[in-house]
Amino acid sequence: MKVAIVGAGIGGLSVAWALRKRGVDVMIFDQGDIPSLTASSNDEHRITRHTYGGLPGYAALMPHAFATYDRIWQDIGTSHYLPTGIVYAMRGGADEYDEIAADLSPLGIAHSRLSLAELESRVPFLSLDGVTSAYQAGGSGILLAGRIVRDLAHWLRENGAEMYPNSRVTAVDPDAATVTVGQQVYSADVVVVAAGAWVTNLLPKLADRLTPSRQMVMYLQPPAHHAASWAQAPVLIDVGPSYGAYVLPPQGGMRLKIGDHRFTRIGHGDDDRIATDFDIAPVLAAAQTAFRDFDQYTILENKVCYYTVSDDERFVIEPICGAGWVLSACSGHGFKLGALMGEGLARTLTGDTPAGDVTAWAAGKTAGA
Ligand SMILES: Cc1cc2nc3c(=O)[nH]c(=O)nc-3n(C[C@H](O)[C@H](O)[C@H](O)COP(=O)(O)OP(=O)(O)OC[C@H]3O[C@@H](n4cnc5c(N)ncnc54)[C@H](O)[C@@H]3O)c2cc1C
Known part of the structure; x- marks a missing residue:
């Protein structure tokens, strides 16, 4: 299987990381560098915590989110988490x-x-x-976000991912599983759109929700x-x-x-x-x-x-037509959960889905890992 991923923020990079660990071929496209200076994920730091008072379901996901980052630390060879309380x-x-x-x-x-x-x-x-x-x-602290996306990108380069920086995707065809960059059309088996705040450029039907x-x-x-x-x-x-x-x-x-x-x-x-x-x-x-x-x-x-x-501040992981998926973080908790969400989508794509319905899981409606 080959997966084309649009967007190299924490969402797209995590899908790619989890897929490469399962032996899946990946192509990662970003309109900027990888990581891109304007990506939401590429800031000095982001907060992580277990508390989710107003959003039932997400606190139960947080131990899994920490565990995913622990797996990333193992692969990149260092932890970028500072536990501060x-x-x-x-x-x-x-x-x-x-x-x-x-x-x-x-x-x-x-x-x-x-x-x-x-x-x-x-x-x-x-x-x-x-x-x-x-x-x-x-159970709270700082994720050194910029270092995380930098090191994930490095791990992916070292582990066989095809990286396409400075390649703005102008169209995705989720039925044909293709992405278009300028005059070039790239074919895959699955397309994942993880384009952050640009998602509706490629998927305008989501504009009323995202x-x-x-x-x-x-x-x-x-x-x-x-x-x-x-x-x-x-x-x-x-x-x-x-x-x-x-x-x-x-x-x-x-x-x-x-x-x-x-x-x-x-x-x-x-x-x-x-x-x-x-x-x-x-x-x-x-x-x-x-x-x-x-x-x-x-x-x-x-x-x-x-x-x-989004109105309900819940992650969106949904199929789009035949062979396409969208992964979108929805509010200021996108980094702490982003790696878990990427891993969850990768598991779904490879048929290894302990979470069951990934869309409900991403929305915090089930607590499976
Ligand atoms: C000010 C601020 C504070 C935050 N604080 C926290 C916090 O404390 N804790 C927390 O958990 N989260 C926090 N977040 C949220 C979190 O940073 C984001 O939800 C998360 O980083 C989003 O990751 P992403 O991969 O979905 O998007 P991004 O990181 O934005 O990545 C999307 C990528 O897609 C690329 N792209 C877009 N369109 C195209 C295209 N057509 N072709 C090719 N590439 C394309 C972009 O260049 C970009 O690199 C904060 C966000 C902000 C802005």
Whole structure:
């Protein structure tokens, strides 16, 4: 069997990795380099955690997601996971601790509420203004995303994958299992479209369900007097009345990063990546609220990125016509689950499907591995 994969983000690379391990021939096409600078997957880091309060079904998948990454670490020869734990600071609004505890207790993952004094001791650089509740959990940390996609691409090159960088696919024919790049038509037995925020260029029928969303993250350098506590800090979720910030501490050679969970649902992957005042304002406001001494932080970069969102924020893995599949991450959890999803689709393509119905499984509707 030969599989043509459009898109070399975490989704496409993971399908390719899992297929090559099963002896399947793969061709991987990307419109940019592999990995591409504009891929959602190619940022310094992404959060991983087991908590999934608002999305039933996904917490049960997270141990499998961690196990898939463990298999990747074995193959690429190094781990790109930094276990930091996670701290939540809620400034008004809903207290989600009970939901988080319900996710984590069955998995045996530690969690506890934090008093304000405990919060201050754990994250002394955080402002306590307006904090109404706080809690912490294990089973969470940082995935060094850019290094992961770089090393997966390297593993694939070393292990017989045909790589086609700078090859924008202009059409896929899922019945004939072909992809077209310029004048060239490539034939396979199966086509997988894992094109991230560009998916609807190739599959316009999905446009009513999959929406590109322009998101911005801010890279910061903390002032020297907070550097030591940032170096020991957990991943942070800081939810205020008008923002839902996530914060990755500067560890593993990466920079401090803050972003806003809320989806803009505007833009397109092809748009320019120049941060506007409209992009910057909500993230800046969140950082000003969350961090003590924010005026002493240096803004290193405002980085615009796109991911695809759906109304229910659930992954889409679906057949498209005869010999085609689409794999699309739907919201800000696409990296932590992306490798598991890619492996799940590869197992389906090779007939090795402990998950059963892969579409329901990807949507978090069954808990099989
Ligand atoms: C700001 C931000 C913060 C995030 N935070 C987190 C987080 O903390 N935790 C988490 O789990 N997830 C997070 N995510 C989500 C996660 O990064 C994405 O869901 C995931 O990386 C998507 O992977 P992908 O492979 O589907 O898409 P991508 O990584 O975007 O890859 C798609 C690839 O397809 C290529 N392509 C597209 N069209 C074509 C074509 N026609 N021909 C050839 N190639 C094509 C593109 O060039 C690209 O390389 C975040 C995303 C953003 C933007």
